Amino acid sequence: MRLYLNKLFLALSALSALIGLGFLTWILITLFIRGVDSLHFSLFLNDLINGGLRNLIVGQLILAGLASALGVPLGMIAGIYTREYGRGKYAEFIRDLSDIMMSAPSIVIGAFVYAFAVAPFGGTNGFAGIIALAIMMIPIIINTTDSMLSLVPKELREAGMALGASKYRVILDIVIKAAKVGIMTGILLAFARIAGETAPLLFTSGTSSYFTMNLSETFPSLTVSIYSLANEPQQSSRDLAWAASFILTMMVLVINLTGKFITRNKHK
Amino acid sequence: MEKIFQKLSLASASLVLVILLGIFATLFYEAKPAIDEFGLHFIVDKHWNQEVPIEAGDNAAAPKEEEQSVDSMLFGDDDATPMKTVFGGLIPIVGTILSTLIALVFALPIAMGIAVFLAEMASKTVSKFVGIAIELLAAIPSIIFGMWGLYYFAPIIADAFGGYQVSLLTAGLVLGIMILPFMAAITRDSMNTTPDVLIESAYALGATKFEVVKDVIFPYSKVGIIGSIILALGRALGETMAVAFLIGGIYSLPEKITDPTISIPVAMALNFGEASGLGENALFYLGLILFVLSFAIISLAKFYFLKRSKI
Numbered sequence: 372m373r374l375y376l377n378k379l380f381l382a383l384s385a386l387s388a389l390i391g392l393g394f395l396t397w398i399l400i401t402l403f404i405r406g407v408d409s410l411h412f413s414l415f416l417n418d419l420i421n422g423g424l425r426n427l428i429v430g431q432l433i434l435a436g437l438a439s440a441l442g443v444p445l446g447m448i449a450g451i452y453t454r455e456y457g458r459g460k461y462a463e464f465i466r467d468l469s470d471i472m473m474s475a476p477s478i479v480i481g482a483f484v485y486a487f488a489v490a491p492f493g494g495t496n497g498f499a500g501i502i503a504l505a506i507m508m509i510p511i512i513i514n515t516t517d518s519m520l521s522l523v524p525k526e527l528r529e530a531g532m533a534l535g536a537s538k539y540r541v542i543l544d545i546v547i548k549a550a551k552v553g554i555m556t557g558i559l560l561a562f563a564r565i566a567g568e569t570a571p572l573l574f575t576s577g578t579s580s581y582f583t584m585n586l587s588e589t590f591p592s593l594t595v596s597i598y599s600l601a602n603e604p605q606q607s608s609r610d611l612a613w614a615a616s617f618i619l620t621m622m623v624l625v626i627n628l629t630g631k632f633i634t635r636n637k638h639k
Numbered sequence: 640m641e642k643i644f645q646k647l648s649l650a651s652a653s654l655v656l657v658i659l660l661g662i663f664a665t666l667f668y669e670a671k672p673a674i675d676e677f678g679l680h681f682i683v684d685k686h687w688n689q690e691v692p693i694e695a696g697d698n699a700a701a702p703k704e705e706e707q708s709v710d711s712m713l714f715g716d717d718d719a720t721p722m723k724t725v726f727g728g729l730i731p732i733v734g735t736i737l738s739t740l741i742a743l744v745f746a747l748p749i750a751m752g753i754a755v756f757l758a759e760m761a762s763k764t765v766s767k768f769v770g771i772a773i774e775l776l777a778a779i780p781s782i783i784f785g786m787w788g789l790y791y792f793a794p795i796i797a798d799a800f801g802g803y804q805v806s807l808l809t810a811g812l813v814l815g816i817m818i819l820p821f822m823a824a825i826t827r828d829s830m831n832t833t834p835d836v837l838i839e840s841a842y843a844l845g846a847t848k849f850e851v852v853k854d855v856i857f858p859y860s861k862v863g864i865i866g867s868i869i870l871a872l873g874r875a876l877g878e879t880m881a882v883a884f885l886i887g888g889i890y891s892l893p894e895k896i897t898d899p900t901i902s903i904p905v906a907m908a909l910n911f912g913e914a915s916g917l918g919e920n921a922l923f924y925l926g927l928i929l930f931v932l933s934f935a936i937i938s939l940a941k942f943y944f945l946k947r948s949k950i
Contacts, residue, residue, distance in 0.1 A: 377847035384760055387752025388769055391823070394816050395776045398787050445651050452648035465652045468659055471937045474870065475662075476877025478904040479930045482911065482923060483662045486669050506658055513655065539644035567780030570879035570904065574911050594782055598880065601786050616783050627778045631771060 399620075406617020409610035419580040419596060422607070424615050426582035430591030431619075433584075434497065434576060435566040438504030443558055445505075446512025453513065454520040455542050466517060469510040480506050481571040489575055497586030500576025504565045511564065515557025519550040552633060559630040563623045569594035593619055666927040673726060673920035681924060684727020687890040687906075688918060693721045726921035728903075728928065730890050734807065735902040735929070737893070738882060739875045741811025746819045747868065753819070754826035755852055770827075777820035785884030788813035793885060802897020803887065810886035810902070814875050822871040829863025830856050869940035873933045879904035903929045 417423025449469070453462045481503055488499035523546050531541035547554070569592075572578075578595035579588075593615055600612035667674075677684065753773060757766050792813060793804040800808060833856045841851045857864070887899020888909050901909075903925045914922055 373847055373850070377849040380849040380852070381760060384752045384756040387749045388756040388761075390749055391753050391773050391776065391819060392769065394819075395772055395779075397791070398776075398779060398783065401787050401791055402783065445654060448648045449651035449655060452652035456645055456648050457652065462652070465655055467941055469655045470941060471934060472655060472659060474873050474877075474933065474937045476879070476904060476929055476933055478877065478879040478907050479662065479666070479926045482669075482907060482926045483665050485911070486665045486923075509658075510655065513652075537641045539641050542644075563778060567778075567782070569780070569782045570908065573908055594780065597782055597786070598883075601789070601884070612786065616786060620779060620783055623778055623780060624775060627775065628771075631774075 402617050402620055405613035409614040414614055418582045426591040427593040427596050431593035434500050437501045438508055438565055439562055442505035442508035443512055446509040447516050450513045450516025451542055454517045469513045472510040477570040481573055481575055485574045495577030495589045497576055497590035500572050500590055503571035503575045507571060508561050508565050511561040516554055519553035523549045556630045556634050559626055563626040567623045569598055666923055669923035670920055670927050673924040681728050683729055685729040686725045686727045689725055690722040691725045693723050728925050730892055731901050731903045731906045731925055734900040737807055738811040738814055738902055742814035742818055742875045745812055745815035746822055750819050750822035753823040754830055757827045758830040773820045773823055781880040784813055784817055785881040789884045800897055803899050805885055805887040805899045806897045807893050807900055808896045810882045813881050813885055814878055818871040818875050822867055825867035826864050829860040833859045866940045869936055873936040876933045877904055879908050883908050
């Protein structure tokens with residue numbers, strides 16, 4: 372009886388793992404079939420207004436890239452505070468808050484940014500989208516920086532101090548260098564995460580059918596366009612949405628796998 | 640220079656606090672007119688953007704009367720009672736809670752199974768491979784889950800259970816698939832904190848794998864597992880895009896699990912663009928409720944973890 376129960380239990384666990392893998396395969400295969408079907412090279416040369424995706428891909432990369440340019444330094448320095456400078460309750464408090472913020476509903480962050488960066492200026496704009504994505508990114512960067520710095524042995528810091536270097540020199544030249552790979556991976560994963568976000572962009576950047584580099588106007592976004600295209604009745608729009616989804620997912624998964632691969636090599 | 644850097648780092652860290660307070664303050668400020676107008680009754684009112692008769696003694700919406708009488712003249716309604724437009728949050732709130740609960744019921748057993756498989760059953764190589772695959776599932780953008788769910792998953796569910804393709808059930812199930820990897824990963828991590836000595840002693844006493852998991856690992860990592868469940872719950876509450884594709888987006892209370900309805904994030908995503916005035920304030924009110932709710936739930940989970948790390 373005990374042994375049968377054990378077998379049943381193990382079978383159920385293995386089945387759960389299969390179900391999880393099954394969903395992943397199902398989604399990826401769907402994306403692959405529908406995506407490759409509607410994928411043409413011309414999609415990369417034309418803008419949405421001419422049935423292509425060029426402006427959307429470039430727009431999404433600009434939004435996520437500039438959000439990283441804003442969020443990564445802020446998050447890293449804040450992470451340095453919570454691990455290196457901060458003592459006692461306040462650093463602990465900030466660490467907890469940033470963990471909580473990591474799970475905050477992204478749509479609410481969008482609404483927050485809308486209230487101060489969209490409504491007063493009369494319309495959706497690229498800057499608002501960047502701010503919203505940066506707010507999503509900062510807690511993730513704080514979290515990785517903080518935990519990667521905690522892995523750096525104390526002796527390294529002490530050795531630096533003993534050489535007479537000031538604390539910020541020790542942090543920037545020794546501690547950060549030692550934790551470089553881990554932090555880089557964290558940044559890659561955070562970038563992949565915000566590059567696929569839709570909800571915070573819905574009413575901040577909006578999306579546009581035209582190519583633009585002007586951040587003060589409504590800015591093209593791949594994810595927001597997927598949402599609107601997928602809900603349109605014409606088959607051609609939906610096909611375009613599938614192609615865009617395929618490109619987006621491949622981008623996100625490749626960045627993700629690269630990050631994982633880097634950490635793996637480091638551990639060997 | 641040292642001082643500047645130190646101050647800078649303190650300022651960046653405090654930015655988190657500032658943003659969080661800013662979110663609270665902004666949501667509250669933008670929601671204020673709706674809070675003043677509807678008060679806490681908002682939470683149990685099932686009317687959204689509907690005209691309802693003004694109750695006796697309620698003169699808050701007096702200016703609307705005139706507008707309404709023009710309407711009733713047009714429709715030739717002689718004994719019209721004065722009306723006012725009312726926003727109530729009951730339907731999105733119920734939709735959010737029910738879809739999250741469905742997700743939890745669906746994801747919980749599978750996530751536990753995956754965690755046990757990864758932590759205790761599979762060989763190192765298999766565990767690593769399956770682990771990465773599950774993490775990839777977590778990395779897929781939510782909008783992809785929505786599209787796949789709408790065009791491929793929902794028809795199957797509707798065939799099996801009847802009812803509509805867009806419904807509480809399909810939204811909840813896809814939400815469940817989305818929180819699955821998250822829940823499994825944290826559960827596995829807390830299971831892995833069980834000291835090997837305990838596990839090995841149990842095996843040495845002749846326990847089967849099932850008994851080891853049930854009597855040694857689960858009791859030991861119980862707190863962490865509960866924390867992971869609550870954390871996943873907090874995530875599911877705020878999920879927007881996948882649910883927007885699947886829940887239907889209509890303001891009606893579901894009678895059956897297969898009926899379409901709406902959730903708070905979806906209400907915000909769908910109506911924010913065209914909302915103005917009191918409607919926009921009411922959406923911010925919903926956002927405030929969602930934010931407070933998820934903040935409370937995630938803090939609760941954090942406390943479980945904190946308690947655990949102190950033991």
